[in-house]
Amino acid sequence: MNKLLAEEMYSLMVLGRAFEYAAKENYMNGNVSGFLHLDIGQEALSVGAVKAFEKGDIFSGYREHIIAISRGLQPKAVMAELFGKSTGVSGGKGGSMHLFEPSRFFYGGDAIVGGQIPNAVGCAYARALQGKEDGVMVIFGDGATNGGAFFESLNIAATHKLPLLFLCENNQYAIGTKITRAAPFKEQAKKAEPYMLTYSVDGMDVEAVYKVIREAQIQIQEGHGPVFVEAFTCRFEGHSVSDANSYRSAQEMQHCKAKDPIKHFQQVLRDSYLLNDDEIAAFQTKAQSVVEEAVTFAIESDEPDSKALYEHVFCEEA
């Protein structure tokens, strides 16, 4: 990884965290509603994976603000979507869980646990047929690996040797149910082992994430078929803003926050890339101003027009 890329990833991580705190604040003051799933603590995974999978299509679940921003969606358009405004990436009709930008090869934004996985399989089939070798990355949580859609997808992707990267964000909790109470082992990559090459990585380490996703994508590009990557993370917040996080002890939370990926990467920036504290602080200042602009933009944007209710159900009127 070169210095420029390291700086870009760090700036996205601090932007992502600032964005999430602003989203939370605006949820608390009533500007944002519905379900809001924050990615605080997991920035290394979202940023590292998306930057590493630079070309190709990305499908994700509903904890996807930082994934979307790392893919190049404008923070202000994402914030406006959270506010339900007409200038949001989905015109205010999707909300936090449904961000889409096909022009950036980003397809959401799915709020049915594991529901995006069969869609990613189909897209990977299309890419294989079209001879596009970069393939598809699908991001889902550990909870999704217990559902039928996941197992069907492993089977189909492996049978057709599809160019598909399964990325499991294992934060150990399906809302409040610890993974070991819902599955017989902690490592969900075991479920994929009979079907494909698997990797596991510390999802709190952005460099490690970047490296493993690059390697996995090369496997795909070389035509070896699907790959499964399991990244172990921990989220600093509850499942969503309305989850009090009461199922994790203070000690567990302390342990989790000790692995802060941003603090960890700051040290790397100092040691390996020789950035000084002022240079590092400048990224934070910049992120703060981008987020403030995004919030202002969202506040000042218009509500969707009443006729938007009926728009985009179909392409063609019958």
Added chain:
Amino acid sequence: MLYREALNKALDEVMQNDESMVVLGEDVGLYGGSFRVTEGLVEKYGEKRVIDTPIAELSIVGNAVGMAIGGLRPVAEIMTGNFLLLAFDQIINHMSKLRYMSNGKVTLPMVVRFPQGVSKQLAAQHSESYEQMLCAVPGLKVLSVNNVNYAYHALKHAVLSDDPFIFIEHELLYNKKGEVNFDEDLDPFKAIIVKEGKDITIVSYLKMVDDVMLAVPEIEKALGQSCEVIDLCSLNPVDYETLSKSIEKTSRLVMVEENHKTGGYGNQIVSWAVEEMFYTLDAPPLRLAGEDVPIPYNRSLELSSIPTPDSIARDIIAWGQQNNV
């Protein structure tokens, strides 16, 4: 030409001209399709475009959604209506909603086609009808196919459209004979007046249209009235214009459908007529539908569970006599 051959021809013609079109489903390729609708396609277009899938309906539809996102034009075949239930998450949460949730950014040019309904003693898990559920979901265009000409034109339209279609066939119609008028510019959303009449409008779709037609001579003789029979064809959206013109002429409405009566599709048609045409109606609308029981195996119980030409004639005549039709 047979109904299944007309469907096959529609698929074949689009595949010939559009390399992005693919067909996927259980046994659609080497086996030739459970009802032989996809027969011969794999030989022409290869296994990459005529895809034999595992028995995993959720993935058949879910993968079709992803293929459509990825720029293909997939036609997914589900072996029978009851199996479609395994794919309902993908149909309802994804296929019908991605366009709207993305504010028009995601386009899904795709078709899910399947047969449904009572065939012959296939019992409760292979005989049911699901149009009522599918039509309750905004974002899907739902077509039902009774005749050979419509089969060809409507399927071609559905495959070439950029919107997601549910395409409902009936197991007992695959060998139905008919002609295709290849020069016709058929609008698949327009209901078909199968038989003109002036006293009773009978609305139906799928196989029940044929059963109604078999019952009509006896009804007309017994009541001394003429029946107008309408095949709805498109179940969502509904061609209310054709229906209202007919009811204005006849002032009487009978709805005949194979699905269970409670929550059945015809509720929509009758409630529309009561809301919009109450003062035009000279008799309470009549709804003939399947009994509210799972479909039984035994042949005579099975036939008692759905409308048949005999029961349709008997029930419409009784209703007519009771209401001075």
